[in-house]
Amino acid sequence: MIDRSLAAIGLRRRSFEGAGAGRRTFGWGKMPNPQAAVQAARQPLMQRARYLVANNPHAAAAKAAWVAALVGSGIWPALTGPISDRWTAWTDEADADWLTDFPGLCALLVGSMVVDGEGLAVRTVTRAGLRIRVLDPDQLDGSLTRPLPDGGAIINGVEFDAIGTRVAYWIKPQRYELAMPANMNPVRVPAEDVIHLFRPDFPGQVRGISWFAPVVLRIAEHDEWHGAQITRQKIGALLAGVITTQDGTTPFAGEMQGDAVIGSLEPGAMVVLPPGKDVTFSNPPAIAEEANEFARITLHEIAAGLGLPYEVMTGDLSQVNYSSIRAGIVSWRQRIETIQHNVIVFQMLRPTWKHWVTVERLAGRIDGRLEDPVPVRWITPKQPWVDPAKDVQAEVDAINAGLMSRREAVAARGMDVGTLDAEIAADRAREKALGLTFTSPVKVPQPEGTTA
Template identity: 55%
Template sequence: MLKAALRKFTDLITRAYDGAAGGRRWRGQAEMPVMLSAMHAARGPLARRARYLAGSNPLAASGVEAWVSALVGTGIKPQSSHTNQPVRSELNLSFENWTDDADADGLTDFYGLQAIMVRRMVVDGEAFAVLGTSDDRLRIRLIDAEQVDPSLNRELGDSRRIVQGVEFDASGRRVAYHILPERPGMPFAHLPLNATRVPAEDVVHLFRPEVPGQVRGISWFAPVLLRIADLDSWRDSQLVRQRVAAALAGFVTNSGGTGAPFEGEQTGAALIGGLEPGTIKFLDPGQDIKFSTPADIGAEVIDFARITEREISVGLGVPPAVMTGDHTQINYSSIRASMVEWRRRVEAAQHGVVSFQLIRPVWRRWATLEVLSGRVTGTVAAALPMKAITPKQQWVDPAKDVKAELDAISGGLMSRRESVASRGLDIEALDAEIAADKARADALGLVFTTKPKPTATELIASASEDQHDAHP
């Protein structure tokens, strides 16, 4: 009876998952007991190493640019959802006119700021911007992530605290950021640097949340940093090996025991002028010369490099063909399937991260300032609703994709507004442009066909279908 009860208790506490088992196979494997603590400690080293690789490794640089062009492209454009059409058009036009003056440093426009912030989010894990005013207009100033003092951790009492430069109130809501006036380590930085408390509503903090309670962002390169570094070192070793092997190196041996070097000037370990193209060397009797054989890179080495590159692409979330530019082992079906999944990831990040953390706060601040200053009519509450128009995603097969969308619209499975928005366009602006084109064409007596003439193959196929319908 006791043995049966003990056996039953043992069954209840047995770890049946292989991943939770002990034993030799799991001995020495790393664990992450508390993810928030791990993020707190690893944020800085990950960002520094990712910055180096993104600046010096072509594969890492390509992955960064792939995410930036997919998430931002020519820019995510906010469009007003005001119920009054004239006011809505007024808001959209006024915002577009403001975009050129958005950057407080005057280096780019609002859409360029988006690209910079997304690039820093991918590499550093996060990006910051401070919202201010100049000449009664909204201005956005980008700051380095290290200026939000990561070393500032303090209890403020009454359950308030500062964690890595971010201040939280008793309910856990972000209320302020403690920002250094200059980045530590910059030339001519005035020391000591004292952080300034900036209200949270004046700060845009862009990062991808991964766990509840996360305070700062983690570099998107975290899963692949070590693999990229190892691959980079391996490639350097291979290049040096091939370079040395490909150089025509000659070695003279003398059976008499004397060393007779080649003619030339000796500089350290290098012999200058000893061997030149087309040179004929006459050797003394008893002397022999041997040349090195260049090493051959076999197919297995190339396959190893390609597999490693794919692992890195998967870890960064980018299709291998996009990140490496290598299309030698893909076909239409595989690239289409990978791009569909890639676009799902892109859309999730666009709407859940970039639009929510960057586009909406900027629009709310801009719209509020424009209404209160009297430059735009209406109320603040009516001007705040907006939707983000993301850049158009290019199709793998435009003809088939357009036909599928037209069928979906005619079948009531999607609206024309949704289809137009997926192309990064505003339907009202598009309709106005189409109407203006039509009016101009009518005034000039121009007639355009809405459908191209069928090809000979299409005519034959259509005749065959008609004949089949007539004689089933």
């Protein structure tokens, strides 16, 4: 009212209509404090997203698509020599629960980040080396929030020092409450021993929010609509006939229910009704084309809210061609690379690599001083081509034109150029030693006046 009164006399006027007050904006939602909103909504959204992934096929496909795109067969460090062999051997031993390998641990954490909003794991050191145990995000005590005497604070189970640096996590030691009384009091775990994987959506974010947050309501409503359409189809399949007679007799034998006779027709039967008797069949409802179009539009909205191409989430390729699917996939791959490098590599892989190198050096399994860093470049999984022939030719043309390097092209395939060159050299040496001859690669035409 104050805003409208001031605006009426020309003292205050908003130039942005979305910030205005009036009939058009009445009932619009607001989020003044995103951190408080996440604290209040994180657990309900997580529980509902889990339910949808367990019961809705599109939600399950969305989670699987994100995990496959972000992790695939694994994000690997570009290594050579003994340290590469030791890392490869360790990846099979990384899981403290002995359920999967290191890429599998990454997939578990990424899947939890997509559905629950965050992935949680702890790193522990055993005699055999570094081990990682994936935890349920509920084990991070979200109810624990209080100030600390040194000027720091615990917010939703995450402890910060006086300057706002994460220093510890308060984690419940058991995953779930057991039938017998159990100690569910949280234990303080130093931050350097914890993997807390989540997508930061705003500055100062403490806990992650489910990626399904924008579409939880839309998926639930789509489920309800779909159930109603199935019921409609079931009713439509119930074809019934009503026989009208003038003398009260019936040509069918059947079961008497009150004054009515309930009979049935058999396939292939030929029935001749006597004069004065008529049969009227029901007209069951059919699903019109606008209902199918409504379903597609709703699924497009759900896919957009989840950051997925519609075709990836639904598997529906009926309305795409090479150009349209390539444009959609290229845009999605840019989003994939952003999350891989800015979230997964930064929050999980780099800290784990530093921790692993320290443990292995202390155990004497790899050479080097503790203070010497071991920089590494992480190779993401190869993204499949839309049209291999066209994509390869485009890469060859770009390399020949000087617009990209072989290293860049090889890295896009999820490989390291040094490793690839060594494999090619070894293959050619073995072929020569064995007297094998294969089709020679096609030579690129050289400009006139130059020698190949």
